[in-house]
Amino acid sequence: xxxxxxxxxxxxxxxxxxxxTELSKEELTEEILKIGEKNxxxxxxxxxxxxxxxxxxxxxxxxxxALRAKLEENYTITRPKVVTEQISVDKxxxxxxxxxxxxxxxxxxxxxxxxxxxxxxTQVGCAMGCRFCHTGSQHFTxxxxxxxxxxxxxxxxxxxxxxxxxxxxxxxxxxxxVMGMGEPxxxxxxxxxxxxxxxxxxxxxxxxxRVTMSTSGIAPRIVEAMQRTGVRLAISLHAPxxxxxxxxxxxxxxFKIEEVxxxxxxxxxxxxxxxxxxxxxxxxxxxDSSENAKELVxxxxxxxxxxxxxxxxxxxxxxxxxxxxxxxTVEIFSKILDDAGFAAPIRVPRGQDILAACGQLKSxxxxx
Ligand code: SAH
Ligand code: SF4
Numbered sequence: 001x002x003x004x005x006x007x008x009x010x011x012x013x014x015x016x017x018x019x020x021t022e023l024s025k026e027e028l029t030e031e032i033l034k035i036g037e038k039n040x041x042x043x044x045x046x047x048x049x050x051x052x053x054x055x056x057x058x059x060x061x062x063x064x065x066a067l068r069a070k071l072e073e074n075y076t077i078t079r080p081k082v083v084t085e086q087i088s089v090d091k092x093x094x095x096x097x098x099x100x101x102x103x104x105x106x107x108x109x110x111x112x113x114x115x116x117x118x119x120x121x122t123q124v125g126c127a128m129g130c131r132f133c134h135t136g137s138q139h140f141t142x143x144x145x146x147x148x149x150x151x152x153x154x155x156x157x158x159x160x161x162x163x164x165x166x167x168x169x170x171x172x173x174x175x176x177x178v179m180g181m182g183e184p185x186x187x188x189x190x191x192x193x194x195x196x197x198x199x200x201x202x203x204x205x206x207x208x209x210r211v212t213m214s215t216s217g218i219a220p221r222i223v224e225a226m227q228r229t230g231v232r233l234a235i236s237l238h239a240p241x242x243x244x245x246x247x248x249x250x251x252x253x254x255f256k257i258e259e260v261x262x263x264x265x266x267x268x269x270x271x272x273x274x275x276x277x278x279x280x281x282x283x284x285x286x287x288d289s290s291e292n293a294k295e296l297v298x299x300x301x302x303x304x305x306x307x308x309x310x311x312x313x314x315x316x317x318x319x320x321x322x323x324x325x326x327x328x329t330v331e332i333f334s335k336i337l338d339d340a341g342f343a344a345p346i347r348v349p350r351g352q353d354i355l356a357a358c359g360q361l362k363s364x365x366x367x368x
Pocket of ligand 1: 312313359
């Protein structure tokens with residue numbers, strides 16, 4: 001209740017109206033009861049918003065005129081504004097989105113043959129400052145709200161006209177990766193709320209198995225985040241030991257590799273279906289030697305984790321001094337992991353020509 005009051009207060013400062021995409025299903029029901037309507041109206045409203053993608057109360061034809069007018073008067077359903085859109089030669093689609101206060105994030109859709117993943121952001125900028133990441137070079141501005149996180153995916157659905165929510169078999173926007181800008185576990189409350197809205201089966205209905213959340217390794221929040229969202233876990237490991245990891249990821253000084261892997265063990269305990277993806281970014285001469293690969297194998301074996309790797313070739317961005325590893329080096333690295341029983345596919349970079357690949361997203365234009 002307290003939470004709704006706060007939302008209401010901040011909304012009234014801005015527009016005197018409450019933004020409905022900021023509310024969980026339970027909070028939306030409370031609101032509807034508060035304005036004197038029955039429970040089932042909340043479900044109808046939810047379906048209009050999240051199953052049909054409607055933003056105009058006037059179109060909600062199974063609600064009475066009086067209720068539609070009441071909703072219009074007190075509430076809003078807002079989408080982030082699309083500032084620019086770019087489509088890569090490989091069909092990767094990038095949107096620059098703007099929120100009410102003028103802050104911006106980028107979102108990417110990576111199409112495969114008959115499906116595809118939408119990569120969404122959770123923060124404007126990022127406080128983690130990973131040396132290889134364009135987002136990390138831009139500092140942290142603010143967390144995105146739950147509505148802003150959900151709103152991104154709804155913009156993608158608007159663009160591809162995937163309303164009403166299609167079945168799993170027919171949807172192109174079939175998967176979500178929480179791998180855009182920001183560290184999701186540093187914005188956990190809003191991310192949990194957003195993912196619960198996105199995966200709710202009366203609405204957008206993306207299955208939890210088709211959502212993957214990537215973290216740089218905020219160890220104490222990993223188990224909680226997975227329990228509260230039920231999505232898949234990816235860890236940005238990027239190094240086989242603390243010396244290398246601390247050089248490229250400052251967060252490693254706070255949460256060491258061992259601490260992160262222990263939490264991964266806890267997460268997998270008692271549930272054999274839980275696989276973890278370890279993302280490993282290959283940086284020339286930094287973390288890409290055969291010795292590094294062997295050390296990585298030993299590390300994973302020690303913790304007995306059920307895991308696959310995702311080897312990511314480094315995507316350069318303006319002003320960054322790292323270089324991508326040679327093709328041959330990447331292949332040798334992948335084979336060492338593979339021979340040790342860990343699948344280690346090499347991720348094909350997508351959308352590089354429009355700076356839409358991993359780690360290239362930004363919120364601000366480069367300074368002139
Ligand atoms: N903050 C979260 C999720 C977003 S980053 C995290 O770090 O896990 C998504 C992935 O892109 C991470 O594995 C990240 O390390 C990787 N990445 C960052 N910069 C990159 C770059 N320049 N080239 C390739 N991958 C990069
Ligand atoms: Fe933040 Fe992830 Fe980029 Fe690191 S890689 S700076 S955690 S967005």
